[in-house]
Amino acid sequence: MGSTTNAEPAPYWNPYAAGFALGLVLLATYVLFGWGLGSSSAPTRLAVAAMDVVAPAYTEAHGYWGAYVAGGENPLQDWMVFEVIGVFFGGIVGAYSSGRMQMSPAVDKGPRIGSGTRLTAAFAGGIILGFAARLARGCTSGQALTGGAVLAVGSWAFMLAVFAGAYATAPFIRRLWR
Amino acid sequence: MEPGLVEVIHGRHNPMIDGAHGMHVWGWEVPVYLFIGGMVAGATILLALYELRFKEKPTSLSAQLVPWLLLPLMGIGLLALLVDLEYPTHVYRFFLAFQPASPMSWGGWLVLTVNAVWVAMGLGSLSATTQDWVLARSGPVAGVLRWAFDMGEAYRKPILWTALAFGVGVGIYTGLLLGTLVARPPWNTAILPPLFLTSGISSGAALMLLMPLSDKEQHTFVRWDAAAMAIELVLIVVMVISFVTGSAADQAAGHVFLGGHHMPAFWAIVVGGGLIVPLLLAGFEIAKNRPLTRLSPVLVLIGGFTLRWIIVVAGQEASFASLAMAH
Amino acid sequence: MTPFYAFDAFDYTTAMVLGTILGFFFGLVLEGSGFGKAENLINQFYGDDMRVFKVMFSAIVTAMVGMGILGGVGLMDLSAVSIPVTYLWPQIVGGLLLGVGFAVSGYCPGTAVVATGTGYVDGVMTLAGILAGSVAFGFVYPALEGFYVSGEMGNLQLTELMGLPWPVMALIVTLVAIGCFFGAEYVERWLAVRRDHAPPPEAPAVRNASLGAMVALALLGVLSLAVPTTTEAVAERDIDTIDALTLAQQIVEQPTEVYIVDLRSAEACVAERIQGALCLTEEDPDAAFLADMPATRTLVLYGEGDLVGVPASAQQYAGAVFALEGGYASFTQAVLEAPTPPANPTPEAVATYRLTSELHGYFTGTASKAPPIQARPKAVERKVKKGGGC
Numbered sequence: 001m002g003s004t005t006n007a008e009p010a011p012y013w014n015p016y017a018a019g020f021a022l023g024l025v026l027l028a029t030y031v032l033f034g035w036g037l038g039s040s041s042a043p044t045r046l047a048v049a050a051m052d053v054v055a056p057a058y059t060e061a062h063g064y065w066g067a068y069v070a071g072g073e074n075p076l077q078d079w080m081v082f083e084v085i086g087v088f089f090g091g092i093v094g095a096y097s098s099g100r101m102q103m104s105p106a107v108d109k110g111p112r113i114g115s116g117t118r119l120t121a122a123f124a125g126g127i128i129l130g131f132a133a134r135l136a137r138g139c140t141s142g143q144a145l146t147g148g149a150v151l152a153v154g155s156w157a158f159m160l161a162v163f164a165g166a167y168a169t170a171p172f173i174r175r176l177w178r
Numbered sequence: 179m180e181p182g183l184v185e186v187i188h189g190r191h192n193p194m195i196d197g198a199h200g201m202h203v204w205g206w207e208v209p210v211y212l213f214i215g216g217m218v219a220g221a222t223i224l225l226a227l228y229e230l231r232f233k234e235k236p237t238s239l240s241a242q243l244v245p246w247l248l249l250p251l252m253g254i255g256l257l258a259l260l261v262d263l264e265y266p267t268h269v270y271r272f273f274l275a276f277q278p279a280s281p282m283s284w285g286g287w288l289v290l291t292v293n294a295v296w297v298a299m300g301l302g303s304l305s306a307t308t309q310d311w312v313l314a315r316s317g318p319v320a321g322v323l324r325w326a327f328d329m330g331e332a333y334r335k336p337i338l339w340t341a342l343a344f345g346v347g348v349g350i351y352t353g354l355l356l357g358t359l360v361a362r363p364p365w366n367t368a369i370l371p372p373l374f375l376t377s378g379i380s381s382g383a384a385l386m387l388l389m390p391l392s393d394k395e396q397h398t399f400v401r402w403d404a405a406a407m408a409i410e411l412v413l414i415v416v417m418v419i420s421f422v423t424g425s426a427a428d429q430a431a432g433h434v435f436l437g438g439h440h441m442p443a444f445w446a447i448v449v450g451g452g453l454i455v456p457l458l459l460a461g462f463e464i465a466k467n468r469p470l471t472r473l474s475p476v477l478v479l480i481g482g483f484t485l486r487w488i489i490v491v492a493g494q495e496a497s498f499a500s501l502a503m504a505h
Numbered sequence: 506m507t508p509f510y511a512f513d514a515f516d517y518t519t520a521m522v523l524g525t526i527l528g529f530f531f532g533l534v535l536e537g538s539g540f541g542k543a544e545n546l547i548n549q550f551y552g553d554d555m556r557v558f559k560v561m562f563s564a565i566v567t568a569m570v571g572m573g574i575l576g577g578v579g580l581m582d583l584s585a586v587s588i589p590v591t592y593l594w595p596q597i598v599g600g601l602l603l604g605v606g607f608a609v610s611g612y613c614p615g616t617a618v619v620a621t622g623t624g625y626v627d628g629v630m631t632l633a634g635i636l637a638g639s640v641a642f643g644f645v646y647p648a649l650e651g652f653y654v655s656g657e658m659g660n661l662q663l664t665e666l667m668g669l670p671w672p673v674m675a676l677i678v679t680l681v682a683i684g685c686f687f688g689a690e691y692v693e694r695w696l697a698v699r700r701d702h703a704p705p706p707e708a709p710a711v712r713n714a715s716l717g718a719m720v721a722l723a724l725l726g727v728l729s730l731a732v733p734t735t736t737e738a739v740a741e742r743d744i745d746t747i748d749a750l751t752l753a754q755q756i757v758e759q760p761t762e763v764y765i766v767d768l769r770s771a772e773a774c775v776a777e778r779i780q781g782a783l784c785l786t787e788e789d790p791d792a793a794f795l796a797d798m799p800a801t802r803t804l805v806l807y808g809e810g811d812l813v814g815v816p817a818s819a820q821q822y823a824g825a826v827f828a829l830e831g832g833y834a835s836f837t838q839a840v841l842e843a844p845t846p847p848a849n850p851t852p853e854a855v856a857t858y859r860l861t862s863e864l865h866g867y868f869t870g871t872a873s874k875a876p877p878i879q880a881r882p883k884a885v886e887r888k889v890k891k892g893g894g895c
Contacts, residue, residue, distance in 0.1 A: 018563070019561065027571040029527050033510040126612075135649070139614045154661070155596070162600045
């Protein structure tokens with residue numbers, strides 16, 4: 001099916017220009033809807049939808065998930081689910097048009113570990129991400145970026161905490177990345 | 179093809195008595211059947227067109243074997259339909275008669291006969307190397323097979339044209355079927371047959387693009403797929419406009435696409451993911467000459483299935499009966 | 506007046522479709538910044554490439570100053586903008602944890618989606634983990650419930666904390682951010698020398714242009730404070746009415762498309778009410794819960810008769826709102842009492858009679874009374890927010 005790698009991936013955008021563009025997208029979102037971008041609600045709702053299929057009575061009665069399925073609501077009929085679908089499409093088109101798309105599935109990892117380790121770490125890290133995003137009611141897109149832009153105190157605290165947590169962890173997991 | 183369903187449809191359809199949403203007779207089975215029907219029709223059309231246009235057989239093994247693959251695929255579609263029937267054993271009755279005025283009757287015969295067409299087409303698709311490989315392993319039936327291969331090659335052109343006609347027929351039939359069964363606003367639109375046909379062509383192309391193809395085949399199918407998707411986009415726009423500017427019945431149908439809870443899935447998954455994103459990717463593929471990602475055909479297939487799903491499921495929520503009640 | 510949705514320019518389903526379009530550009534920019542690859546993200550935390558910081562804060566600053574200008578010239582009603590509620594302790598602890606997860610997986614939820622689209626299996630695995638983590642949270646939730654709502658400070662913004670107007674705050678944040686950007690670049694270059702590798706590519710012209718634009722916009726925002734604007738109070742919504750027959754049909758045909766709220770006293774409501782209606786409770790007599798309900802359905806309010814006033818929370822409901830014409834009395838008369846056959850059997854009268862008798866049969870005949878559904882008091886956190894706080 002032709003070559004499996006791209007000849008020359010295009011260089012990344014300048015971070016300040018990219019940030020400016022992202023800020024405009026965020027601004028447009030606020031102007032249109034009165035709320036901003038986000039990400040973590042989408043996988044949560046997917047999980048709730050799956051649980052509603054498997055164990056509907058339990059899900060409806062649950063203190064946390066019940067709100068998503070109250071009154072026969074479909075948890076997937078939500079703005080953020082469709083926004084994240086859009087993010088997925090944007091990532092695909094961006095990657096493909098720039099030549100950065102991996103034609104066969106790839107694993108991005110540090111030089112000292114194997115793919116298996118990396119994938120396990122990704123999954124484990126993901127679990128922590130998922131849990132933390134629910135606890136904080138958002139992730140870097142929703143709380144840090146979006147809440148930060150409207151100067152919400154809790155969001156700024158969250159943002160600082162994320163950087164602190166990541167910087168604190170990095171030295172201990174050098175092996176994963178360096 | 180659907181004798182069991184006929185009993186249900188011609189009966190009472192009163193939401194007051196039969197349930198708040200009318201009778202949701204059909205779940206996933208009919209969309210699966212329509213989707214597979216469209217996809218195999220599209221693949222047939224594309225393969226026939228390819229060979230007629232380039233006057234040579236497809237060289238990749240995948241393309242050679244596709245006509246044979248369509249047989250079990252269609253079988254799965256029919257199985258889905260049978261699962262849905264109340265009296266699956268009565269299916270045989272359908273083939274005891276042929277009513278020229280009934281699209282359902284046409285459809286039943288089309289869907290049955292197309293299998294023979296695929297066999298005929300498949301016999302002639304195989305390259306000499308493949309034929310020899312098969313003959314070497316076929317023991318006692320080698321003689322018959324040799325004859326069959328020769329026939330397939332000798333009558334190649336008529337077979338291809340027949341296949342093309344059948345492909346178009348099956349593709350259009352999937353769009354007609356819904357409208358002839360029940361009077362529901364979204365199904366009684368003239369746009370549905372050509373829409374399902376073009377959607378089937380792009381699904382068929384996507385199916386083949388998932389397989390390892392020769393450069394020329396891939397090059398051709400990507401472009402034909404892009405053309406089909408572009409036409410499909412136009413048809414959808416035309417369809418939506420016709421609903422919006424039409425009668426009350428049309429507007430109720432339009433509600434499926436412009437309001438209601440299927441609207442986001444329609445625009446995001448069918449139009450966005452199934453048409454616009456693949457078209458963008460195809461555009462970059464053609465402009466920058468990159469190999470096409472496998473993700474794109476997958477998105478097309480998901481979009482094609484979702485289109486049929488929404489039209490079937492959501493269509494059942496808009497009935498002329500409910501319109502009458504809305505005085 | 507923007508935000509458009511807050512002023513009923515379009516409905517929620519349209520918003521969802523628009524959301525896909527905006528998400529598309531979000532994903533495009535994330536990918537263009539290089540955030541579809543874990544390596545680029547993690548380099549931030551080893552100091553080599555501060556692009557995460559640069560992109561994120563540039564975006565925050567741009568959006569902030571943008572809103573400052575729009576708010577300042579009266580094009581945007583900043584009070585209609587949704588501000589994530591501050592729950593200080595869970596946000597701090599959650600933030601720290603998210604940082605850990607970020608470092609270990611190399612992604613955050615949004616970038617994991619982009620990485621998946623780019624073809625990285627580690628992105629897919631991260632998403633799988635995120636799903637599992639969300640589920641795990643739910644299971645642990647009963648134990649965490651108290652902590653989850655602790656440190657609540659409402660929609661507290663830094664502007665309130667510092668007592669400064671938005672554009673001024675935005676200008677300060679812009680200047681601080683620019684200072685941090687130059688600091689970050691210094692650190693990048695210093696570490697590059699120390700670790701003996703190339704620093705990230707710099708394009709001073711683009712950088713200066715971008716940052717200059719941000720400062721210019723911030724100054725414009727401050728200047729716009731001087732522009733006198735007629736503070737347009739959020740218009741009192743005009744609540745449309747709906748008649749009893751239409752509501753009855755809606756209940757029969759598409760019950761999941763409406764919320765029906767009974768605004769009469771709790772006792773009257775519990776005794777008898779329209780099928781499927783939510784009752785007010787003693788803890789929440791003003792129906793404050795309406796403001797937070799997800800906007801995916803139409804809201805129908807009714808009282809004993811015509812509604813005299815509409816609760817303030819209904820004004821804030823993001824979806825369509827209707828009042829039942831004639832209230833419960835009208836519903837009773839139209840549907841719950843047996844209709845009389847028309848004296849003059851014109852086709853329309855006969856059709857209406859058929860309709861009302863079928864509805865009558867549905868509502869009073871075999872249809873069984875549903876148990877009373879109590880509206881949840883505001884203290885219980887409704888998680889179903891539309892965007893904003895993720």
